[in-house]
Amino acid sequence: MTDRDDFAAAKQRGAAYPAPDAYEDIEMPRNTGIGFVLCVLSGIWMFALIWWIWWLAILMTVLMILALIAWSFDTSTEIIIPAEEVRKDHEAWLDLVRTTVAVDRDHEAAPNNQGLAHPDMEAAT
Amino acid sequence: MRRAPSHSYPGLNLGEDHASADKFSEVVTFGFWVFLMSDLVYFGLMFAIYITMIDAQAGGPGPHELFDLRSIFAQTLILLTSSLTVGLAMLALKYNLPRARIVLLFGVTLALGLSFLVLEIRDFMAIVDKGGIPQRSGFLSAFYGLVPLHGLHVAAGCLWLIVLGIQLRVMGLTDLLMSRVVRLALFWHFLDLIWIGIITIVYFGGLTYG
Numbered sequence: 660m661t662d663r664d665d666f667a668a669a670k671q672r673g674a675a676y677p678a679p680d681a682y683e684d685i686e687m688p689r690n691t692g693i694g695f696v697l698c699v700l701s702g703i704w705m706f707a708l709i710w711w712i713w714w715l716a717i718l719m720t721v722l723m724i725l726a727l728i729a730w731s732f733d734t735s736t737e738i739i740i741p742a743e744e745v746r747k748d749h750e751a752w753l754d755l756v757r758t759t760v761a762v763d764r765d766h767e768a769a770p771n772n773q774g775l776a777h778p779d780m781e782a783a784t
Numbered sequence: 785m786r787r788a789p790s791h792s793y794p795g796l797n798l799g800e801d802h803a804s805a806d807k808f809s810e811v812v813t814f815g816f817w818v819f820l821m822s823d824l825v826y827f828g829l830m831f832a833i834y835i836t837m838i839d840a841q842a843g844g845p846g847p848h849e850l851f852d853l854r855s856i857f858a859q860t861l862i863l864l865t866s867s868l869t870v871g872l873a874m875l876a877l878k879y880n881l882p883r884a885r886i887v888l889l890f891g892v893t894l895a896l897g898l899s900f901l902v903l904e905i906r907d908f909m910a911i912v913d914k915g916g917i918p919q920r921s922g923f924l925s926a927f928y929g930l931v932p933l934h935g936l937h938v939a940a941g942c943l944w945l946i947v948l949g950i951q952l953r954v955m956g957l958t959d960l961l962m963s964r965v966v967r968l969a970l971f972w973h974f975l976d977l978i979w980i981g982i983i984t985i986v987y988f989g990g991l992t993y994g
């Protein structure tokens with residue numbers, strides 16, 4: 660850390676996106692629908708509680724508990740992204756960074772802005 | 785030379801014999817401790833409300849009319865014994881005893897937990913019979929806010945015992961399931977701890993100061 664806004668300064672030096680020395684496997688949580696299921700069930704559950712629809716509230720309570728139990732039987736919840744794939748994706752991205760034209764603040768609404776910032780440190784201070 | 789036993793988290797650790805499961809348990813058990821402690825804050829709040837409400841009986845029935853210490857004694861014995869059986873299940877897991885032993889101890893714990901719930905519900909029904917309903921007084925509102933909350937936790941623990949017992953039979957002792965046994969044991973001991981608070985503060989405290 661050498662500057663007040665180190666990342667912006669690194670971008671100006673052209674050193675903001677270094678390639679790592681080595682790549683490792685990344686452990687990621689697998690996609691699951693349980694969050695959405697609980698969201699919908701608890702939404703109906705709260706509606707039932709507010710309007711005193713007790714049979715619906717009881718039904719939703721049971722369904723939420725059953726959904727959790729069913730979900731707990733799914734034990735394959737993680738996925739490993741192999742180091743080779745991480746390296747390929749990251750290097751493709753670094754290539755993209757290298758070939759993209761950086762755009763400064765004055766031209767950020769221009770059509771050729773591809774998302775790479777060209778920091779204007781003089782103007783910032 | 786034998787290395788010092790690992791203590792990745794508070795409580796009975798699985799130990800180095802279960803290298804990968806022990807490592808896996810470290811993170812999830814920490815998360816579970818965070819949950820338990822937030823639950824403890826909730827219980828602490830309900831205890832504080834109860835303590836301030838002991839005198840707020842509004843001319844309704846108080847601790848002396850409502851509480852049946854004989855039943856409380858039986859519930860305490862049952863719950864403490866169930867904590868022992870969960871502890872034995874943890875030891876069976878740690879020392880690689882057959883899986884059937886763990887499932888059997890879970891069954892005994894479940895039976896004890898359910899007996900506790902039956903006695904507690906009978907207590908509540910007797911209290912209601914004597915006019916002790918939640919809306920009668922601040923004291924009774926606080927009582928029903930706290931004691932059935934613990935009962936609800938025990939019921940959830942019983943459901944957890946059933947589900948985990950089935951999973952142990954179906955899937956065997958995987959790392960994930962071993963860590964779930966660790967967490968269930970923590971949860972069950974935590975419920976016992978809360979019950980100790982309930983007998984001392986709700987029942988003895990209520991009878992002394994109410």
